[in-house]
Structures are given as structure tokens and as C-alpha cells.
Amino acid sequence: MSNEDAGVSVVVRRRIDPERAQDFEAWLAGVLAAASSFEGHQGAQVLQPEDPSRQDYVLLFRFATAAQLRAWETSDVARTWLAKAEAFTRELRIEKLTGLEFWFHVPGSAGARRPPPRPKMAVATVVGLYPLILFVAPVLGRALGAQPRPLAVLASTSNMVLLMTKAVMPTETRLLSRWLFRA
Numbered sequence: 001m002s003n004e005d006a007g008v009s010v011v012v013r014r015r016i017d018p019e020r021a022q023d024f025e026a027w028l029a030g031v032l033a034a035a036s037s038f039e040g041h042q043g044a045q046v047l048q049p050e051d052p053s054r055q056d057y058v059l060l061f062r063f064a065t066a067a068q069l070r071a072w073e074t075s076d077v078a079r080t081w082l083a084k085a086e087a088f089t090r091e092l093r094i095e096k097l098t099g100l101e102f103w104f105h106v107p108g109s110a111g112a113r114r115p116p117p118r119p120k121m122a123v124a125t126v127v128g129l130y131p132l133i134l135f136v137a138p139v140l141g142r143a144l145g146a147q148p149r150p151l152a153v154l155a156s157t158s159n160m161v162l163l164m165t166k167a168v169m170p171t172e173t174r175l176l177s178r179w180l181f182r183a
Contacts, residue, residue, distance in 0.1 A: 008063055008065070008069050010063075016089060038068065
């Protein structure tokens with residue numbers, strides 16, 4: 001599989017003018033709906049600001065191929081929506097990732113780093129997932145045991161991904177950063 005055929009994730013970090021947060025929320029609903037209508041769009045996730053005094057939003061979205069992402073990015077629809085966002089955006093940073101790289105950002109680090117080598121990302125991912133599968137999955141399984149299996153698996157998987165994204169990988173990446181990012 002070539003890089004052109006591989007799925008691609010885009011991480012957009014946008015600092016919003018606090019007085020325009022409601023405008024941004026309305027814009028966000030519109031741009032997400034517009035992007036979802038494009039071929040290859042595989043979903044989006046919005047991370048709300050952690051610090052209320054800084055309106056830093058993170059939008060993660062994924063397309064099945066780089067070509068499908070390019071079709072969205074170069075479309076008149078995307079250009080129109082992105083132009084609207086300029087009125088309430090103070091700072092913008094965009095990263096395109098083709099694998100697990102979105103988990104390997106050091107919280108609080110300035111600037112973008114090159115992602116770690118893929119073997120190191122694989123090892124770090126296993127190290128993060130192993131305790132979740134060993135300890136958290138059984139607890140979730142018992143808690144969701146009365147639910148139909150497909151629903152229980154969906155809830156369990158969603159919780160594991162959320163834990164990996166919000167807690168495990170940011171902490172692990174910070175702790176292992178010297179090893180992960182060493183040339």
C-alpha cells in the first residue's frame with residue numbers, strides 16, 4: 001500500500017477569540033457536515049478546550065486516502081468554510097498524519113516534532129494498550145455484561161480509545177519522549 005492509498009488523519013489546532021466561541025461552535029457544526037459529505041471522509045472528533053481561559057480546540061478528522069483528503073482541501077466548499085473561520089481564529093496549526101502519529105505529541109511542547117520511528121510507535125502503543133486490556137477491559141466487561149454483546153464491545157472499545165487518546169498516550173509520550181524522539 002502506498003502512502004497515497006493509506007488513510008490520513010488531520011489534526012487542526014485552532015485558538016479561538018473567546019468572545020467568538022459561539023460563532024466558532026456554529027461554524028464547526030457546518031464545516032463538519034460539509035466535510036462528511038465528501039467521498040472518503042471517515043469521521044471527525046472535536047476536543048474541547050481544557051483551559052477555559054484559552055479557547056484551544058483540536059479537530060481530528062480522517063479520510064480514507066490522501067487523494068480524497070486533497071479533494072476536500074482543494075474544493076470550493078472547503079475554501080469557503082475555512083475563509084469564514086478567519087474572523088474568529090487567533091492561531092492555527094495543521095498536521096497531517098498517516099498512522100498512529102497523532103498519539104505522539106508531547107503535551108506542552110512548542111512546535112511540531114517529527115513523529116517517532118514506526119517501530120517505536122508500535123512498542124509504545126502496545127505498552128499503553130496492555131494494561132488497559134489486562135485491567136480495564138475486564139472491569140468494563142463486567143459493568144456492561146447485561147448489554148447485548150455488540151453494544152458492550154462498542155462501549156468498551158470507545159472507552160479504551162478515549163483513555164488511550166486523553167490519558168495514556170499523552171502521559172506515556174511525555175515519559176518516554178527522550179527515547180521516542182531520539183534521532
